[in-house]
Amino acid sequence: MKGKKINIKRPLVIFDIESTGVKPQEDKIVELSIIKKHPDGTTEVKTRRINPERPIPKGASEVHGIYDKDVVDCPTFKDISKGLKSFIQGCDFVGFNSNRFDVPMLVFEFERCGIYDALEGAELIDVFNLYCHFNPRTLSAGYAEYCGKKLDAHKAEEDAKKKQRELEEKQE
Secondary structure (H helix, E strand, C coil): CCCCCCCCCCCEEEEEEEECCCCCCCCCEEEEEEEEECCCCCEEEEEEECECCCCCCHHHHHHHCCCHHHHCCCCEHHHHHHHHHHHHCCCEEEECCCCCCHHHHHHHHHHHCCCCCCCCCCCEEEHHHHHHHHCCCCHHHHHHHHHCCCCCCCCHHHHHHHHHHHHHHHHC
């Protein structure tokens, strides 16, 4: 699929968020980066640090490298919320693990500002879900990937026979 063009009909927002933590209902965004790709192929890139109006926990800062001193003079999410809504409305969204973290984080930030429709009608494309689809996370897939062997998992007779063979090999 390398080099193949994607035919987009609506602008795509490819985005990532850094935050004060991993709980979208409680934590706040400290950095937001958006690449907006238009159907005509043009792109706009916006990256903005955001003052979360609370201390950034040390553990979070160690992950993303953003400290309180880096955001003290930055706008709050409320300050940028209306302009951001205008910039992203009518777009579809692409991210990695974004449906579990980035999208909820963004939605909660908007809701705290009284904005409930910023992502209305958006298609959410989570590349992590595609990755898991093509790289299943099952016992059989893991056994094949790490041991290089096929495993017919969760079949009692097969499991018992395998254990018997292993025991016999140890006795030889």
